[in-house]
Amino acid sequence: AQSVTQLDSQVPVFEEAPVELRCNYSSSVSVYLFWYVQYPNQGLQLLLKYLSGSTLVKGINGFEAEFNKSQTSFHLRKPSVHISDTAEYFCAVSDQHAGYSTLTFGKGTMLLVSP
């Protein structure tokens, strides 16, 4: 089974500063990776996904992530954050089983953007 490590439980940052949220996964032959955002008292919204192709993936709200197979990482970045980006961010890897596919999540990183 896959595992996902999000190295930072909380990342404080000032508005308009750049941010990187780190994610490492356990290695596998093929891997599909996702970043989800969760605002308070809400479900999960897909930010971006890597299924194949270009290792630099662009998502919604100005976020992007880079798939690095040699370092088994999929870090999330934004060049300039807004107050509204304050939320919990989850990295997930698709776990392939016989006949079905599930998502294995990290524990999440809380992004705190202050003015």
Add this chain to the structure above:
Amino acid sequence: ETGVTQSPTHLIKTRGQQVTLRCSSQSGHNTVSWYQQALGQGPQFIFQYYREEENGRGNFPPRFSGLQFPNYSSELNVNALELDDSALYLCASSLEQTYNEQFFGPGTRLTVL
């Protein structure tokens, strides 16, 4: 195209009771997965339903059970509730059982007293 919906949004139960949570999948999706998200944790896979059959299960006891209906909506049932069952329960739908991308509903917050 309607997204994934869940009901109720909040629920309070006492230890030992039983609870049923409901989920309607996104239009065109035939696979539903359920996840439990405890406070401060990432979601954990409970089980998946495909064409009305359970086709995958995570590390959860048998008192967690489910159903899927012909219209692909689904229920999660939990018997003999324990305090540790307090969590946000998320439903996710996908096009097929082996399709990697899943679309999540808003969740049901269950509190067990």
